[in-house]
Amino acid sequence: MSSDWPLWEVFVRSKGGLSHRHVGSVHAPDAELALAHARDTYTRRLEGVSLWVVPSADIVASNPEQAGELFEPAQSKIYRHPTFYDIPDEVKHI
């Protein structure tokens, strides 16, 4: 069993109007220090205006081995894209 501090995933909003984006992780004993470490580690050059830290153990994700079953069905549903539909050229603004 490792005595490392817990791991936190770090997300940075690079500027107003954009989503937070995953940039890496830090070890910290608590949320406050996780934020402090994230700030020192990932935003030394104005990389962001806002930070999120999330305990890594709390992240739930899809299984890469199931990626086929999960995402491939979308491939056959090309009618979900606007380019699927033939519209005569003389029709404008559509």
Place this chain on the structure above:
Amino acid sequence: MPFEPEHRRRYIIHMYTTELQKSAKIENLEDPKLLEAFEARVAADEFIEPKDWMPEAYRRTLTRQISQHAHSEIVGMLPEGNWITRAPSLRRKAILLAKVQDEAGHGLYLYCAAETLGTSREQMIEALHSGKAKYSTIFNYPTLTWADIGAIGWLVDGAAIMNQVPLQRTSYGPYARAMVRVCKEESFHQRQGYEIMIALANGTAEQKRMAQDAFNRWWWPSLMMFGPPDENSPNTAQSMRWRIKRETNDELRQKFVDITVPQADFLSLTVPDPQLKWNEEKGGYDFGEIDWEEFYAVVRGEGPVAKERMKARRDAWQDGAWVREAAAVHEEKRRARKAA
């Protein structure tokens, strides 16, 4: 109510974190089908992510490569940290502080990337401090004068950039992403070093002498940073196939020499290699034989200041123990108070 927590659990197929999976089961490691699919993905320049299947040898090689790289960043703070209190101006001191802080950051990005392969931070630090893990031989040379800080930024960071730029396209996603961040920041390091060299090269006779002396001492160790010659680098072929390495040691070394010699000319410094000569036919410089005996001696831990470096690391780790313990106890107390 499909999103009630306990209900949701049924839909969770797999936990995904970059934290260690302590009970990760050993998969059919060398299942030929999996191996074939893996090789095909890598050959197609796809990225491999932490929970994707990978051959055990790929995991092991990458863990070693990334952690060595992380250790190098961390130990790399020591030769330069040596000069923070003696920087010749406030401007230089602020720059050097920022650079050393960057090296710590680079070490942290890389440790995080290595941890996603299943080795804990603690294990890696332990391996460094016990001497089991290696780090770049370059940091086992001393920084004798201020000119060394210029030479390190220019040459050592220059060589590091040469090594690291291709790694932004390495096949392992977390490593490639860490390298993108590192490369963005390294350019500052190299330019600040070269600027120090410009100042000295345009200074007094004594300053010029210092610049040449530092150049003489750092040139050959910088060429050694690219590792042994290709014919003595048995893992190169495998690493190239796995996209863990994208160019060979000798290719990168040649590139470094070709771009660095004109930079030395600009400073009116003499490359300490009587055999250095432009080769029109190959479009690059021919250069003298590297002292590989010295290289392997430094790899074995016989570098001029290897012992001091490791002692400084261990002392820092021990001296900081109370901070780590205090932070952990504080968090425990806070949690207990909250629960009460």
